[in-house]
Amino acid sequence: MKARPSASPLALVLIFAVLCTGVLRLGAEELRTVIAGQAVISAEVPDGVRLSMGYADAVAITVARESPFIQGVEIELKSPQAALALPGALAYELWRRVEPLPDKNRFAYEGNRILVQPLMARAGFVIQVPTRKDHALKSGPFATVIPTVAEVKDFPLVFKLLPVTKGIPPELESAQFQVRVRPILTDEGALRLVLRYPEGIPRAPVSVFIDDRRLSEGRPFDGKETFTLKAGSHALRLYSDAYRDESRSFVIEQGRVLELVIELQDTMPLLVIEAPDSALVSLDGQRIDHAQKASFAVEPGEHVVSCRIGDYSVTRKFSAYRGKTYRVVLSVELQVQESP
Secondary structure, three states: OOOOOOHHOOOHHHHHHHHOOOOOOOOOEEEEOOOHHHHHEEOOOOEEEEEOOOOEEEEEEEOOOOOOOOEEEEEEEEOOOHHHHHOOOOOEEEEEEEEOOOOOOEEEEEEEEEEEEEOOOOOOOEEEEOOOOOOOOOOOOOOOOOOOOOOHHHHEEEEEEEEOOOOOOOOHHHHOEEEEEEEOOOHHHHHHEEEEEOOOOOOEEEEEEEOOOOOOOOOOOOOOOEEEEOOEEEEEEOOOOOOEEEEEEEEEEEOOOEEEEEEOEOOEEEEEEOOOOOEEEEEEOEOOOOOOOOOOEEOOOOEEEEEEEEEEEEEEEEEEEEOHHHEEEEEOOOOOOOOO
């Protein structure tokens, strides 16, 4: 029987390396770096995060949660004087799909390098990373838009500095670069409309108009609906055969969701009493405690309302129709007149 050939020393080294480090994902590259800090991007924090990093460090970038209002990530780097004195000594890289999750206590990662560029000898520069294919970002004198789109599945990203020449002087080794990472928002926000229906009656269709544009076919809402809108002032109108018409003005802020709660009222006539608490008010001969409840629904048809304060009393008749509001105002005037 032939003896099995023994593994060569080189093969043993390769096997040991695989066992220690694991196998890289298909298409992934090895990334070795120190994570100086982490920036969590959120539409609720438009100013972003400010961090410091060394000449061979990296910054990890994650997204708090997926937001339709984020169209990109901006990375602004400000270089110390020691770096400006050594043009061409450093470069920067951008990585995506970095695994495992970046941590200050870990040094070895894997991911996909999507950008490597020399660090220009200037005080600061800005790169913008699109996160949507339909982004509106454009390169200009103050920012450079990279050609690669980093979608939510590509996070976390890692922005890394690295030396490309030998002989880094001590003043650069101890210098700190200032980094600001912030979300780039679209000029949009959202309205979360919450309709609360009257109790005791079946839900009926409601038509929603925003800025005179119909956003829903008449139908019952499931409690909440969200509408994406341009930032700025808007007008809301609700129409229904079963409820009173409602109108509201509201302002949408960039990257934020405004929740608007509207209590729907049925079309029963509404009576509103405006009278002093000491007044005695009655409707169709029944006493009304208007001090506790100033408005209430009444049945459609003919009604008689009476108000009395001391010896002063007044009575009025009115016809109540569906969808209408009737205001009863009792005012007593006191005049002081001067004569020659």
